[in-house]
Amino acid sequence: MALLGALMLVAAVVLFIVMPVAKGQHASLERKDHEVTESEARRRVTLLALRDVEYDYHTGKLDEADYLALRKELSAEALAALEAADADPEAPALDLEAEIAAVRAGLEAGTTCASCGHRNPEGSRFCASCGQALPAREATPSS
Numbered sequence: 578m579a580l581l582g583a584l585m586l587v588a589a590v591v592l593f594i595v596m597p598v599a600k601g602q603h604a605s606l607e608r609k610d611h612e613v614t615e616s617e618a619r620r621r622v623t624l625l626a627l628r629d630v631e632y633d634y635h636t637g638k639l640d641e642a643d644y645l646a647l648r649k650e651l652s653a654e655a656l657a658a659l660e661a662a663d664a665d666p667e668a669p670a671l672d673l674e675a676e677i678a679a680v681r682a683g684l685e686a687g688t689t690c691a692s693c694g695h696r697n698p699e700g701s702r703f704c705a706s707c708g709q710a711l712p713a714r715e716a717t718p719s720s
């Protein structure tokens with residue numbers, strides 16, 4: 578009797594594991610358009626690091642020698658990442674006109690930070706990136 582119980586348990590576990598595979602529920606390995614490529618991620622990280630170095634230097638946390646060395650290193654890295662992003666055939670082509678239109682629309686809607694350019698979610702009161710207060714807007718009735 579115990580053997581039968583154990584067999585049923587094993588069958589249930591196997592079924593539980595196999596069912597999603599049999600139904601074809603598996604993660605897609607293909608990149609979706611809104612996902613970031615590796616080179617794009619590298620570019621962003623390097624640019625953020627550069628910004629931090631600038632900030633640290635101007636607030637006196639970094640002395641000039643360290644600042645210059647770090648800036649040189651990060652600039653080279655950012656440039657390499659940019660070139661890699663350009664050479665990446667999977668990377669979506671950079672559409673400057675669309676980018677500019679999106680920033681303008683964001684500024685008009687009060688979601689793009691006028692201070693740092695970060696695009697904040699709809700209804701934000703402060704920039705998620707730099708903390709700058711975003712322009713107050715007429716409260717739109719939420720639907």
Ligand SMILES: [Zn+2]
Pocket residue numbers: 690691692693694695704705706707708709
């Ligand atoms: Zn900001």
